[in-house]
Amino acid sequence: MMKDKRAGLIKKTPGYVMTMIVLLILLILSVLLAVTFGSVRIPFRDVYGVILYQLFGIGDASVYGSGKIYDVVCFIRLPRLMLSLAVGMGLAVCGVIMQAVVKNPLAEPYTLGISSGASLGATVAILLGVGARFGSNYVGVMAFLGAFGISVAVVALANIGGRATSVKLLLGGMALSSVCSSFSSFVVYFSSDNDALKNVTFWLMGSFAGASWENITVVLPIVFLALLFFWSQYRSLNLMLLGDEAAITLGTDLHRLRQVYLLVSAAVVGFVVYSSGTIGFVGLIIPHLVRMVFGTDHKKILPICALIGAIFLIWADVLCRIILPGMELPVGLLTSIIGAPCFIYLMVRKRYGFGGGDS
Amino acid sequence: MKIETQKVELSLGNAKILNGIDLHVGEKEFVGVIGPNGSGKSTLLKCIYRVLQPGKGAVYLDGKPLKSYAVRDSAKKMAVVAQHNYYNFEFSVSEVVLMGRTPHKRAMERDNAEDYEIVREALKTVGMSEFENRSFSTLSGGEQQRIILARALAQKTPCLILDEPTNHLDIKYQFQLMDIVKGLNLTVIAAIHDLNIAAMYCDRLLVVENGLIVKSGTPEEVLTPEFIKAVYEIDADVLKDKNGELHILYHPAYRKMRKDHEESSDV
Numbered sequence: 001m002m003k004d005k006r007a008g009l010i011k012k013t014p015g016y017v018m019t020m021i022v023l024l025i026l027l028i029l030s031v032l033l034a035v036t037f038g039s040v041r042i043p044f045r046d047v048y049g050v051i052l053y054q055l056f057g058i059g060d061a062s063v064y065g066s067g068k069i070y071d072v073v074c075f076i077r078l079p080r081l082m083l084s085l086a087v088g089m090g091l092a093v094c095g096v097i098m099q100a101v102v103k104n105p106l107a108e109p110y111t112l113g114i115s116s117g118a119s120l121g122a123t124v125a126i127l128l129g130v131g132a133r134f135g136s137n138y139v140g141v142m143a144f145l146g147a148f149g150i151s152v153a154v155v156a157l158a159n160i161g162g163r164a165t166s167v168k169l170l171l172g173g174m175a176l177s178s179v180c181s182s183f184s185s186f187v188v189y190f191s192s193d194n195d196a197l198k199n200v201t202f203w204l205m206g207s208f209a210g211a212s213w214e215n216i217t218v219v220l221p222i223v224f225l226a227l228l229f230f231w232s233q234y235r236s237l238n239l240m241l242l243g244d245e246a247a248i249t250l251g252t253d254l255h256r257l258r259q260v261y262l263l264v265s266a267a268v269v270g271f272v273v274y275s276s277g278t279i280g281f282v283g284l285i286i287p288h289l290v291r292m293v294f295g296t297d298h299k300k301i302l303p304i305c306a307l308i309g310a311i312f313l314i315w316a317d318v319l320c321r322i323i324l325p326g327m328e329l330p331v332g333l334l335t336s337i338i339g340a341p342c343f344i345y346l347m348v349r350k351r352y353g354f355g356g357g358d359s
Numbered sequence: 360m361k362i363e364t365q366k367v368e369l370s371l372g373n374a375k376i377l378n379g380i381d382l383h384v385g386e387k388e389f390v391g392v393i394g395p396n397g398s399g400k401s402t403l404l405k406c407i408y409r410v411l412q413p414g415k416g417a418v419y420l421d422g423k424p425l426k427s428y429a430v431r432d433s434a435k436k437m438a439v440v441a442q443h444n445y446y447n448f449e450f451s452v453s454e455v456v457l458m459g460r461t462p463h464k465r466a467m468e469r470d471n472a473e474d475y476e477i478v479r480e481a482l483k484t485v486g487m488s489e490f491e492n493r494s495f496s497t498l499s500g501g502e503q504q505r506i507i508l509a510r511a512l513a514q515k516t517p518c519l520i521l522d523e524p525t526n527h528l529d530i531k532y533q534f535q536l537m538d539i540v541k542g543l544n545l546t547v548i549a550a551i552h553d554l555n556i557a558a559m560y561c562d563r564l565l566v567v568e569n570g571l572i573v574k575s576g577t578p579e580e581v582l583t584p585e586f587i588k589a590v591y592e593i594d595a596d597v598l599k600d601k602n603g604e605l606h607i608l609y610h611p612a613y614r615k616m617r618k619d620h621e622e623s624s625d626v
Binding site: 105232233235238239241242244245246248249250251252253291295296297 | 405408409410430431432433434435437438439441446448449450451454458459461462464466467494510514
């Protein structure tokens with residue numbers, strides 16, 4: 001009987017558990033299907049042959065354990081797929097978190113200047129060779145440092161002269177973001193190395209071309225851990241949207257938590273940027289779409305956002321690989337082309353306007 | 360539950376808002392805090408419900424200093440219905456009320472059948488049961504305020520603090536909200552603008568002016584024509600009807616001015 005009552009209370013989203021199961025199945029199907037797409041045509045049978053051999057040792061080792069097909073599937077397609085899954089998940093989740101932290105439904109993972117910080121890191125790495133001692137992916141490492149550094153700086157700036165409020169965080173982010181952008185522009189303007197400039201541009205647009213198992217073994221666990229952490233924090237995240245005063249009367253002091261969430265998500269975004277550059281709009285559009293259907297309760301929307309984000313970027317990357325014959329589109333470009341009109345549509349829609357809020 | 364403050368002082372910037380407030384609210388007492396705009400009544404309540412910290416002095420809950428309570432524990436002692444404000448996000452009504460259970464929950468703890476039962480009961484108390492699946496943002500101001508009251512009830516606290524809860528509400532909802540609160544039989548501290556409402560519902564009134572409690576007593580003792588003239592600068596008569604209910608009748612200044620004008624032009 002108790003169960004019936006409970007069912008009545010959450011009637012508004014009866015199928016949310018069902019939705020998660022469906023999305024999980026969709027994600028698995030996406031991975032299985034997406035692995036067969038690519039610039040080199042490989043028959044289904046061979047692709048799955050390699051995967052089955054790798055996972056369970058089934059099949060003929062001489063065919064599936066080495067060779068060209070094995071290389072393409074294991075070292076190009078699967079890493080890319082796993083990376084786009086992790087990045088999509090990470091960006092969508094961090095978008096949700098950032099919207100809660102600054103209490104504005106139009107925030108995204110890069111709102112607090114993280115992308116500018118990352119760009120600056122990458123630009124000085126590529127054009128000036130700063131940080132070359134960090135190894136082969138020193139550009140990524142510098143981008144991570146830039147992204148994480150600027151987040152720490154924003155939190156510090158917002159704490160000057162009293163508690164860090166969401167407005168102060170936003171303004172601090174804007175200020176530091178323009179500082180970083182102007183430094184990047186400065187470096188770019190005085191550079192004459194055309195190849196490096198093209199490299200910077202490609203990198204800023206975001207791409208999974210650099211995917212490797214080394215990247216994934218770092219990024220994927222971090223994204224999963226962050227997702228679990230934030231999921232466990234759903235009550236505080238919900239309270240964040242009510243504001244600090246209401247939260248205190250409900251027994252939660254958000255001041256500390258807000259900074260913890262910000263730094264955790266900065267770390268996630270930093271690693272995302274490290275592995276694949278800046279990919280825009282995923283962290284804005286996915287949370288929005290999910291909120292439109294499932295409301296704002298973070299207990300529900302966090303896992304759903306993670307799944308949809310992963311599925312979305314897997315297919316966006318597939319599209320990037322096959323849309324232009326013989327060459328590859330940067331995935332960040334594609335997400336912007338899809339995302340910007342969606343963003344304008346959401347902004348114009350009355351229910352998601354800026355008005356009415358006291359943030 | 361008892362609430363006390365001892366010599367609470369608070370400055371915002373250079374302005375001293377509270378100048379040493381001593382108050383005592385006893386078990387199940389319904390205390391109204393009145394005073395003109397800017398007198399510090401809202402600030403005083405914010406010190407009690409921990410949004411502001413007193414510069415000097417202290418607040419005591421059941422004899423223990425407020426500071427010795429974790430924020431979570433004080434939220435189990437007192438719930439707050441503050442001035443009405445809007446939210447930018449889509450929550451359903453039952454989700455908003457369910458947030459009232461937050462102080463009773465550990466980080467990983469799930470909502471259980473008891474929580475849902477409490478939510479259901481709170482919604483019933485404020486007469487909003489049929490709204491449980493509606494989106495909070497689609498409700499009217501009065502309905503939203505009743506949901507916030509339900510959220511406070513879901514906290515299951517012995518004390519309720521109302522910080523001008525009926526602001527922006529029309530008369531029907533003002534009375535409705537106060538009736539519900541009165542029926543709960545809890546310790547209540549309420550900042551109230553409307554003197555008639557204060558007179559009707561409160562056992563005792565505290566008058567805050569310039570950051571000090573200048574008067575305290577039953578509504579009948581406090582609300583005299585002389586007092587209203589002195590504090591609010593308006594002429595008023597205070598009548599008692601046959602049920603013993605106190606009514607304040609205001610006399611706007613323009614009538615007197617017009618009368619004076621007519622008299623002077625007659626001459």
